[in-house]
Amino acid sequence: xxxxxxxxxxxxxxxxxxxxxxxxxxxxxxxxxxxxxxxxxxxxxxxxxxxxxxxxxxxxxxxxxxxxxxxxxxxxxxxxxxxxxxxxxxxxxxxxxxxxxxxxxxxxxxxxxxxxxxxxxxxxxxxxxxxxxxxxxxxxxxxxxxxxxxxxxxxxxxxxxxxxxxxxxxxxxxxxxxxxxxxxxxxxxxxxxxxxxxxxxxxxxxxxxxxxxxxxxxxxxxxxxxxxxxxxxxxxxxxxxxxxxxxxxxxxxxxxxxxxxxxxxxxxxxxxxxxxxxxxxxxxxxxxxxxxxxxxxxxxxxxxxxxxxxxxxxxxxxxxxxxxxxxxxxxxxxxxxxxxxxxxxxxxxxxxxxxxxxxxxxxxxxxxxxxxxxxxxxxxxxxxxxxxxxxxxxxxxxxxxxxxxxxxxxxxxxxxxxxxxxxxxxxxxxxxxxxxxxxxxxxxxxxxxxxxxxxxxxxxxxxxxxxxxxxxxxxxxxxxxxxxxxxxxxxxxxxxxxxxxxxxxxxxxxxxxxxxxxxxxxxxxxxxxxxxxxxxxxxxxxxxxxxxxxxxxxxxxxxxxxxxxxxxxxxxxxxxxxxxxxxxxxxxxxxxxxxxxxxxxxxxxxxxxxxxxx
Numbered sequence: 001x002x003x004x005x006x007x008x009x010x011x012x013x014x015x016x017x018x019x020x021x022x023x024x025x026x027x028x029x030x031x032x033x034x035x036x037x038x039x040x041x042x043x044x045x046x047x048x049x050x051x052x053x054x055x056x057x058x059x060x061x062x063x064x065x066x067x068x069x070x071x072x073x074x075x076x077x078x079x080x081x082x083x084x085x086x087x088x089x090x091x092x093x094x095x096x097x098x099x100x101x102x103x104x105x106x107x108x109x110x111x112x113x114x115x116x117x118x119x120x121x122x123x124x125x126x127x128x129x130x131x132x133x134x135x136x137x138x139x140x141x142x143x144x145x146x147x148x149x150x151x152x153x154x155x156x157x158x159x160x161x162x163x164x165x166x167x168x169x170x171x172x173x174x175x176x177x178x179x180x181x182x183x184x185x186x187x188x189x190x191x192x193x194x195x196x197x198x199x200x201x202x203x204x205x206x207x208x209x210x211x212x213x214x215x216x217x218x219x220x221x222x223x224x225x226x227x228x229x230x231x232x233x234x235x236x237x238x239x240x241x242x243x244x245x246x247x248x249x250x251x252x253x254x255x256x257x258x259x260x261x262x263x264x265x266x267x268x269x270x271x272x273x274x275x276x277x278x279x280x281x282x283x284x285x286x287x288x289x290x291x292x293x294x295x296x297x298x299x300x301x302x303x304x305x306x307x308x309x310x311x312x313x314x315x316x317x318x319x320x321x322x323x324x325x326x327x328x329x330x331x332x333x334x335x336x337x338x339x340x341x342x343x344x345x346x347x348x349x350x351x352x353x354x355x356x357x358x359x360x361x362x363x364x365x366x367x368x369x370x371x372x373x374x375x376x377x378x379x380x381x382x383x384x385x386x387x388x389x390x391x392x393x394x395x396x397x398x399x400x401x402x403x404x405x406x407x408x409x410x411x412x413x414x415x416x417x418x419x420x421x422x423x424x425x426x427x428x429x430x431x432x433x434x435x436x437x438x439x440x441x442x443x444x445x446x447x448x449x450x451x452x453x454x455x456x457x458x459x460x461x462x463x464x465x466x467x468x469x470x471x472x473x474x475x476x477x478x479x480x481x482x483x484x485x486x487x488x489x490x491x492x493x494x495x496x497x498x499x500x501x502x503x504x505x506x507x508x509x510x511x512x513x514x515x516x517x518x519x520x521x522x523x524x525x526x527x528x529x530x531x532x533x534x535x536x537x538x539x540x541x542x543x544x545x546x547x548x549x550x551x552x553x554x555x556x557x558x559x560x561x562x563x564x565x566x567x568x569x570x571x572x573x574x575x576x577x578x579x580x581x582x583x584x585x586x587x588x589x590x591x592x593x594x595x596x597x598x599x600x601x602x603x604x605x606x607x608x609x610x611x612x613x614x
Contacts (some may be wrong), residue, residue: 040064042071042095042345046578048292049461052098054090061086061106065120068099068364079121082108094462109168116288126172129163135180138162142173153195156182185277201259206274209284214291215269216245222413224454224471226513233433247290251283292524294408297457297466297578298586301570303400308565315558317541400474405577408459417450425495425504439504447507449475449489459576464522466574471515472528479508514570522576531568536561 014394041053050072056064061084068078070096084106090098099118103110108122124146130138135158143150144171158180164172177194185193185200223231228249247457255262260275262283273283339519406412426443454471477489486505488494495504514529542548542557577583 030515040067040071042461044459044576044578045071046073047295047462048073050268051092051462052090053092053562054088054098054102054191056089056102057087058085059087060084061102061108061120064102064604065099066583068095068102071095072318075115075117077117077119079119082106084108084118103247109170112285117287123168123170125166126164126169127166132159133162134158135160135176135182138176142169142176145169147188148173152192153193153199155196155199156180156194161365175376181279187277189249200276200278201256203277204259204274205277205280206272207280209271209273211269211271211287212291213293214247214287215329216266222411222454224413224452225448225474226471226511229454229471229515238265251286254279254283254286254489255394256500266311268565295459296403296405296407297459297468298403298575298577299412299457299468299470300403300457300573300575301470301472302370302572303402303451303472304567304569304571305399305474306395306567306569308395310563312561313342313558315541318554362583391407402451402453404453406455406457408457411454411456413452415450415452416447417448417452417475420449420489420507421446422490422507423504424506442506447475447477447509449477449509451475453491458604459575464576465519466576467517467519468574469517470528470572471513472570473511473513475509475511477507478510479506481505501553512568518572520572520574522574525571525573527571529568530570530571533566535564538562 022085031256034278039055039059042050044050052068052071061082062078064086065076066148067077068074074095076099086102086105088105090101093101099120101109103120106122107125108120111119111121113119126142126145128141130141135154135156138160139150139152139156141146148169150173152472156177160176160179162172162176173192173194177184182194183197183198183200185195185203189194221231245264251273252262255273256275256279258277260273262275263272264270265272271283271287273280275283311368353562400416402414402416404414422442422445424445426438426440428438452475454473456469458467459465461466479486479488479490481492482488483492485503490505490507492503492505495502512531518526518528520526532556539560539562540557541560542553546556547553575582575586577586
């Protein structure tokens with residue numbers, strides 16, 4: 001039954017290994033022209049803050065715009081009928097700036113419509129010159145050239161001198177009216193109104209802007225308890241009813257003083273704004289730029305502790321209790337310190353010719369016999385000597401590998417372990433005036449034993465690099481208790497005095513904490529920190545006096561040398577996740593690691609049953 005079950009497990013593992021492809025190191029995404037030439041590169045494809053490197057020669061504008069659209073994950077449309085070729089060489093520039101430069105080279109402009117949609121269009125350009133001409137005539141000329149719908153308020157008056165050459169008509173209109181202090185307001189259906197600034201303040205517009213990804217800071221704050229880390233957020237108290245939302249301060253600074261108003265609805269995450277149309281549009285553009293889907297970062301941390309203990313024991317060891325000689329009742333009699341029949345004092349005790357003495361037998365002189373009584377014996381049977389030539393090499397490795405996924409700029413924590421409670425002693429005065437010993441839960445109870453990771457990742461805009469604030473902490477109990485009063489990890493202490501004494505068990509805690517900020521590319525592994533400690537000890541055991549004899553003393557001496565080396569290493573690997581494909585790749589990596597561990601376990605079971613194969 002057992003071999004068939006093992007065969008089934010091996011078959012299942014083989015099927016899974018075929019279903020999970022091996023992961024290869026992915027190269028930076030590259031856009032290619034139809035001939036296969038590399039022309040557009042981006043470190044962070046799909047990021048709205050991507051930076052591009054372009055090397056284009058006679059490339060179709062529409063193909064280039066579509067490539068930028070994919071790499072920046074932006075909504076870009078083009079007017080039909082635009083046909084142009086561009087040649088440009090740019091190194092590491094923001095995609096929005098690169099799009100404007102490419103459009104400018106093709107005689108186009110990039111405008112922003114509602115909802116953050118960018119439009120590449122080729123507007124008519126103006127070539128004219130006016131000297132001391134009425135502003136309304138200049139506006140009318142621009143309207144005829146562009147075909148735009150323009151309404152001019154009666155208050156718009158004045159003369160202006162204009163000389164323009166090859167300028168988009170909208171830029172010419174804005175520059176002309178601003179010269180005399182007027183503004184252009186864009187209404188629905190593309191209607192333009194030229195009015196004085198005072199008229200704008202009379203036409204207030206209200207809008208409700210839904211926030212998608214940006215939200216106030218959560219009231220649940222991850223933290224780590226350590227004397228080496230301090231959380232400053234608790235030192236910044238909020239007033240009652242105040243929302244910790246820094247975006248509101250930025251938007252309120254854009255509102256027209258004493259005219260506009262901006263409020264935030266927390267329940268629906270909506271910004272309510274009422275102001276002039278240009279201000280409202282400016283607020284919308286700002287929110288569209290900020291309220292974008294954030295990246296996620298998966299952090300894999302490995303906390304490795306290794307210990308190597310070398311012990312060299314050599315020499316002649318007399319045992320744990322040393323050399324010993326004992327005096328006892330044996331079966332071998334001796335005349336020491338007695339000499340029977342010589343008339344000494346010992347004959348009075350043992351025997352005499354006159355049948356005197358407590359142990360005398362027989363009635364004839366000189367016929368005294370020795371009874372079956374042992375008077376003294378020297379016993380060397382318990383003396384043992386062992387020659388020790390021992391080399392001991394002990395290695396151990398403890399590895400903890402937590403993994404946590406966090407949003408960009410958000411703090412996350414993971415704790416794996418248990419909470420251990422303990423008591424403390426308190427002495428108080430009783431009703432009769434005596435001292436009583438009371439037990440209560442410790443002030444710092446419970447002790448969290450295990451591993452905790454606190455991390456705050458920040459993706460560098462336009463790249464796959466991550467700035468991380470990382471705090472890994474490992475805590476364990478190291479007490480030497482082995483009884484029911486003091487279990488493993490605890491030590492026993494005596495408390496009280498006089499007639500009120502007792503014992504109490506308290507934990508002994510060993511902790512390793514690291515707090516740092518690092519910069520690391522996505523998918524790369526860095527060593528956050530390491531600690532290597534080395535200790536040496538030597539113990540000499542010898543027989544007194546004999547062990548000090550030159551050369552011969554080695555027969556009565558034992559020497560033990562012990563060397564212990566401990567190493568602590570902390571590794572971290574961030575992985576930026578921006579798309580569904582990145583999520584799928586992360587799951588595949590996790591399954592592959594699991595399969596590798598499974599194969600290693602199966603190999604150990606196979607070797608244990610069938611033996612190791614060469």
